Amino acid sequence: MNKRITSKEIAKLAGVSPSTISRAFSGDARISERTRKRIMSIADEHDYRPNAIARSLNSHRSGLVALVVNSIENPCEGQQLQYLVQRLQERELLPILLCCAGYDDKAHLMRMASAYQVDHAVIFSDMVSMADATQIFRTARPIMVSFEPISDPNISQLVVNGSKAADEVVAKAVSDGRNRFAYLTGRNSSWIDKQRKRWFADALARHGLSFIAESHGDYSYDSGFKEAVVLLRRSSIDAVVCGNDVMAIGVRDAATRVLGRKVPEDLAIIGQDGVNLALWECNDLTTLALDYAAYMDTIVGFIEDQALGREGAATVTHDYFVRWGTTC
Structure with a gap:
C-alpha cells in the first residue's frame, strides 16, 4: 500500500502553512479562491484528502x-x-x-x-x-x-x-352526507398512529358520530388494497380514513377497480402524510399534510x-x- 501524503507535505508543496490547508478543505472564507484552487489541484495530484477521524479526535466533534x-x-x-x-x-x-x-x-x-x-x-x-x-x-x-x-x-x-385538520375534513364529509366512517390503521404499537385515529374519532364525536368499522394494515399499498376489499364488502361504508397516504391509494384502487365504487360519489377517502405521491393527478388524494x-x-x-x-x-x-x- 502506498504511503499517504500528509497535510504538512501538501502545505510544503503549496508554499503555505498547514492551517491554510485545513482552511481550504473546510471552505474557510479567509483564504482566496485562487489559493484554494491551487491547493486543491496539488491535493488531487497527490491523492490527498484530509483525515476526518484525526480531525474529530482533535476537535472532539465527529460531524x-x-x-x-x-x-x-x-x-x-x-x-x-x-x-x-x-x-x-x-x-x-x-x-x-x-x-x-x-x-x-x-x-x-x-x-x-x-x-x-x-x-x-x-x-x-x-x-x-x-x-x-x-x-x-x-x-x-x-x-x-x-x-x-x-x-x-x-x-x-x-x-x-392534526386535530384541527381532522375537524375540517370531517365537517366537509358530514356536510356532504357521510355518516358511516371506517378507519384503516397502520401499526397498533405506534403512538402517532393512535393519535391520528383519535383526531378523527374526536372530530366525529362532535357531530354525534363514531367509526362503525376498523381494519388493520401495515402502511403499504397492498395492505390498503386487501383490507379495503374485505372492509367495504363487510360494511356499508361511505367514508374511509387511512393511517397514511399509501394505504389510502390502495383503498381507492380496490374500491374503484374491484368493487365498482365511485370516488368520491359513493365513497370518500382521506389519507394522512401529504406525500408527493398523493399529489399525482392519478391519485389526487385529500390528505392531512405537513410543511x-x-x-x-x-x-x-x-x-x-x-x-x-x-x-x-x-x-x-x-x-x-x-x-x-x-x-x-
Missing part, C-alpha cells in the same frame, strides 16, 4: 448525525430524509442512516452507530424503545420526532397535531442549538393542514 428511521421504502420517510440530509450536508454534517424494519436487535443497531461517537441523533422510528434510544445516545442529546411527549431535560422533541421544509428545519435548529452548547430541552409542535384532492 456525524445518526438518523434512526423505520424504512426508507416509506414515501413519507424518504421525502423527509431527502430534505433533512441535504440540510445536514450543507452544514458539513454527515448522516448515518439506521433502518429498523427487518432488524430484530434494534438496540444493537443503535449501539453500532453510537460507537462512532455521533454528535447528534434524530429518532424517527417508532419501532425502537424510547428508553433504549435515550440511554444509548445520551451524550448526543437525542431528538425525538413524533414520539409520545416525555419530560427529560436532555431531549428535544418534535410533535405533530415538511419547516418540519425538518426545526430538527436542524435543534442540532444547531446543541452544537452551540445551548442547554435545556425544547418541544416544538407542528400542525397538519388539509390538502384537498378529489377523493373527499
Whole structure:
C-alpha cells in the first residue's frame, strides 16, 4: 500500500502553512479562491484528502448525525430524509442512516452507530424503545420526532397535531352526507398512529358520530388494497380514513377497480402524510399534510442549538393542514 501524503507535505508543496490547508478543505472564507484552487489541484495530484477521524479526535466533534428511521421504502420517510440530509450536508454534517424494519436487535443497531461517537441523533422510528434510544445516545442529546411527549431535560422533541385538520375534513364529509366512517390503521404499537385515529374519532364525536368499522394494515399499498376489499364488502361504508397516504391509494384502487365504487360519489377517502405521491393527478388524494421544509428545519435548529452548547430541552409542535384532492 502506498504511503499517504500528509497535510504538512501538501502545505510544503503549496508554499503555505498547514492551517491554510485545513482552511481550504473546510471552505474557510479567509483564504482566496485562487489559493484554494491551487491547493486543491496539488491535493488531487497527490491523492490527498484530509483525515476526518484525526480531525474529530482533535476537535472532539465527529460531524456525524445518526438518523434512526423505520424504512426508507416509506414515501413519507424518504421525502423527509431527502430534505433533512441535504440540510445536514450543507452544514458539513454527515448522516448515518439506521433502518429498523427487518432488524430484530434494534438496540444493537443503535449501539453500532453510537460507537462512532455521533454528535447528534434524530429518532424517527417508532419501532425502537424510547428508553433504549435515550440511554444509548445520551451524550448526543437525542431528538425525538413524533414520539409520545416525555419530560427529560436532555431531549428535544418534535410533535405533530392534526386535530384541527381532522375537524375540517370531517365537517366537509358530514356536510356532504357521510355518516358511516371506517378507519384503516397502520401499526397498533405506534403512538402517532393512535393519535391520528383519535383526531378523527374526536372530530366525529362532535357531530354525534363514531367509526362503525376498523381494519388493520401495515402502511403499504397492498395492505390498503386487501383490507379495503374485505372492509367495504363487510360494511356499508361511505367514508374511509387511512393511517397514511399509501394505504389510502390502495383503498381507492380496490374500491374503484374491484368493487365498482365511485370516488368520491359513493365513497370518500382521506389519507394522512401529504406525500408527493398523493399529489399525482392519478391519485389526487385529500390528505392531512405537513410543511415538511419547516418540519425538518426545526430538527436542524435543534442540532444547531446543541452544537452551540445551548442547554435545556425544547418541544416544538407542528400542525397538519388539509390538502384537498378529489377523493373527499
